[in-house]
Amino acid sequence: xxxxxxxQKTQTATKEKSDWRKxxxxxxxxxxxxxxxxxxxxGGAVALLTAGGxxxxxxxxxxxxxxxxxxxxxxxxxxxxxxxNPAYAPPEKISYIFALFLLLLGVxxxxxxxxxxxxxxxxxxxxxxxxxxxxxx
Numbered sequence: 001x002x003x004x005x006x007x008q009k010t011q012t013a014t015k016e017k018s019d020w021r022k023x024x025x026x027x028x029x030x031x032x033x034x035x036x037x038x039x040x041x042x043g044g045a046v047a048l049l050t051a052g053g054x055x056x057x058x059x060x061x062x063x064x065x066x067x068x069x070x071x072x073x074x075x076x077x078x079x080x081x082x083x084x085n086p087a088y089a090p091p092e093k094i095s096y097i098f099a100l101f102l103l104l105l106g107v108x109x110x111x112x113x114x115x116x117x118x119x120x121x122x123x124x125x126x127x128x129x130x131x132x133x134x135x136x137x
Contacts, residue, residue, distance in 0.1 A: 031088055035078040055119050065109025074102025097127060
């Protein structure tokens with residue numbers, strides 16, 4: 001009887017864990033979990049530096065822009081690692097677009113670069129056309 005209760009608890013915990021993963025984006029493998037954890041650590045570090053006043057001495061510091069720039073760089077490095085590691089499936093094109101989006105959003109905030117949205121529109125539009133007229137058409 002106690003084994004049945006233990007198995008039910010284990011199954012419930014496993015189901016709750018998988019439901020939580022789906023709700024939070026459902027990272028599928030260890031590499032995605034590591035990437036997600038590093039992004040959260042980066043965000044926490046930026047928030048602590050900003051809220052603690054330590055970043056006030058840096059003239060160019062904008063917490064949001066620094067976070068997005070760092071998140072973009074971290075994502076690009078994770079995608080490069082995934083692409084060069086045969087144990088993992090290669091990343092999809094949308095992952096690269098997302099990484100570029102994060103990076104350019106951060107650079108826009110740090111430099112006041114007004115070309116962020118036009119460049120993103122060109123990249124996304126070009127990507128859609130590439131898929132439409134690519135080798136699979």
